[in-house]
Amino acid sequence: MHNERAIDVDYLSRVEGEGALHVRLQGNEVMDLQFKIFEPPRFFEAMLEGRDFMEAPDITSRICGICPVAYQTSACNAMESAAGVTLPHNLRLLRRLLYCGEWVESHGLHVYLLHAPDFLGYPSGIAMAEKFPERVETGLRLKKIGNELMTLIGGREIHPINTKVGGFYRAPTKAELQSMKPDLEWGLEAAIDTVRWVSQFPFPEFEREYEFVALHSPDEYAVDQGRIVSNRGIDIAPEEWDDVFEEEHVEWSNALHARIKERGSYHLGPMARYAMNHEQLTPLAREAADQAGLGAECRNPFQSIVVRSVEIVFAFEESLRIIDEYERPDAPAIEVNPAGEVGHGASEAPRGLLYHRYEVDDSKAISKARIVPPTSQNQLSIEEDLKTYIPGRAGLEDEQLRFELEQAIRNYDPCISCATHFLDLTVERD
Amino acid sequence: MLVIGLGHPDRGDDAAGHQAVSGIELDSKVLRRDCSDLLELIEDQDEVIIIDAMRSGAARGTIRRFSYPGDELPLKGFVSSHFFGLSETLTLAHTLDRLPGDVTIFGIEAGETSLGDPMSQEVTEAAQTVAETINRMVAA
Structure with missing residues (x-):
């Protein structure tokens, strides 16, 4: 048939890990679109079976090099909820502070080195560094501060080893945390400036009516715990996940597509969190969002870079607040015994809600594990964005179209390493 | 001097860098899963040696040695499950003037790198060879 073409992206640059996208076009019409991701969580789920419950945070943190704290936290939350315990105040503050470090590190990297080049017309952060070295240095310093915070609390930055079910192996002293304050204060100012900078970028006009799903807590911007809520009425505890969501196999991907039962796709990540929780943002983060003109919600996925930057402001502000409030606890951890129970845990990875479910047998070994990473939950929403976005751009040459599709995928900061191995993009036109 | 082994310990031949580092007699050595x-x-180091798995089309276990910035690095040649591969990271360091004076890279051609794959015999032997070479460099 004439005027039909296919475009394949063989290697999606600047996306964590790799995936594949195949698009078949006939004229301006998208005949077929498949976003393929592979799924290491399935491998890790099998690996967890038979292991002691205390190993869950360490094993699952190896799924992703960029969000290990998210995996650890969701695993710990699940085991603690199975045992019916909650962390004492200061231990919980530490867990939240560690998580703020991961947000700063991951968001700083994405905003400056992966996403900003798209809007400034550079093929990569490296190319951008030649023209904007000071911006790239700012991004690298933000990322480094996030790493240092993770190292201080987590023991090391890449796969924190100090975290355990029930708390930590060692709780840092207040003085140790206070040593971070000058860097965090610098980071706060730099993050406010980042919001100003990115909010001036030229954004494509594109909006969709998303169902935003995020954790929510009435008294704080939800990061490490909360109820699962949406802008279309979902309001459930993590243990009710299966009542509302389902995962299905699609033939082109070995990842499972998650969807809301009888409703379809949903959107996770900074835009979802902001839509559900902007009233809980810290004061300077709210002010930065207001000045950037974000309003009550943002439905243009290209502007997620602005929301992500607002969340960096929040993470610094919250870290400083926590450090002021923290008092070193007498014990670094509490006893947790989930024997014979089922536990559900959720937390907000930088790229969205991460859900874990474990069945623990009477000998405290894991008999069943289930991990639902944010990228496989966003997969359907990414495909729908692309299907909506492509028709207006179908006249572009393949190379430009490929770049713009990559950009549309990058809006989600997809951690494809927790959901895929190598990414290929093909666009087929007949 | 700092020796860095890159790669994923659970992904077959991608663990080549880790395997080589385990045979190196030096205190200042680290393992990383990626270049993040x-x-x-590397920023405060004078001399850095990096060992990573590589995909260049050569036979499995083939060892290639590069100096950077003198030699051109294969931009997507190094296996990485992350966005920034080794070549890109070193290029960025070079652009920002953060490169140590002496950077040596050993690439070991990988075969299977799926999660759960064992390391091949060829890559295991190549990692041992690289470790011995580096031990001689350290002793010199």
Whole structure:
């Protein structure tokens, strides 16, 4: 048939890990679109079976090099909820502070080195560094501060080893945390400036009516715990996940597509969190969002870079607040015994809600594990964005179209390493 | 001098860098799954040796040695499950003037790198060879 073409992206640059996208076009019409991701969580789920419950945070943190704290936290939350315990105040503050470090590190990297080049017309952060070295240095310093915070609390930055079910192996002293304050204060100012900078970028006009799903807590911007809520009425505890969501196999991907039962796709990540929780943002983060003109919600996925930057402001502000409030606890951890129970845990990875479910047998070994990473939950929403976005751009040459599709995928900061191995993009036109 | 082994320990031949580092007799050596903090690791070093799995089309276990910035690095040749591969990270360090004076890279051609794959015999032997070479460099 004439005027039909296919475009394949063989290697999606600047996306964590790799995936594949195949698009078949006939004229301006998208005949077929498949976003393929592979799924290491399935491998890790099998690996967890038979292991002691205390190993869950360490094993699952190896799924992703960029969000290990998210995996650890969701695993710990699940085991603690199975045992019916909650962390004492200061231990919980530490867990939240560690998580703020991961947000700063991951968001700083994405905003400056992966996403900003798209809007400034550079093929990569490296190319951008030649023209904007000071911006790239700012991004690298933000990322480094996030790493240092993770190292201080987590023991090391890449796969924190100090975290355990029930708390930590060692709780840092207040003085140790206070040593971070000058860097965090610098980071706060730099993050406010980042919001100003990115909010001036030229954004494509594109909006969709998303169902935003995020954790929510009435008294704080939800990061490490909360109820699962949406802008279309979902309001459930993590243990009710299966009542509302389902995962299905699609033939082109070995990842499972998650969807809301009888409703379809949903959107996770900074835009979802902001839509559900902007009233809980810290004061300077709210002010930065207001000045950037974000309003009550943002439905243009290209502007997620602005929301992500607002969340960096929040993470610094919250870290400083926590450090002021923290008092070193007498014990670094509490006893947790989930024997014979089922536990559900959720937390907000930088790229969205991460859900874990474990069945623990009477000998405290894991008999069943289930991990639902944010990228496989966003997969359907990414495909729908692309299907909506492509028709207006179908006249572009393949190379430009490929770049713009990559950009549309990058809006989600997809951690494809927790959901895929190598990414290929093909666009087929007949 | 700092020796850095890159790669994923659970992905078959991608663990080549880790395997080589385990045979190196030096205190200042680190293992990393990816390059995410490589810039910070190398910024205050005078001399850095990096060992990573590589995909160049050569036979499995083939060893290639590069100096950077003297030699051109294969931009997507190094296996990485992350966005920034070794070549890109070193290029960025070079652009930002953060490169140590002496950077040597050993690439070991990988075969299977899926999660759960065992390391091949060829890559295991190549990692041992690289470790012995580096031990001689350290002793010299």
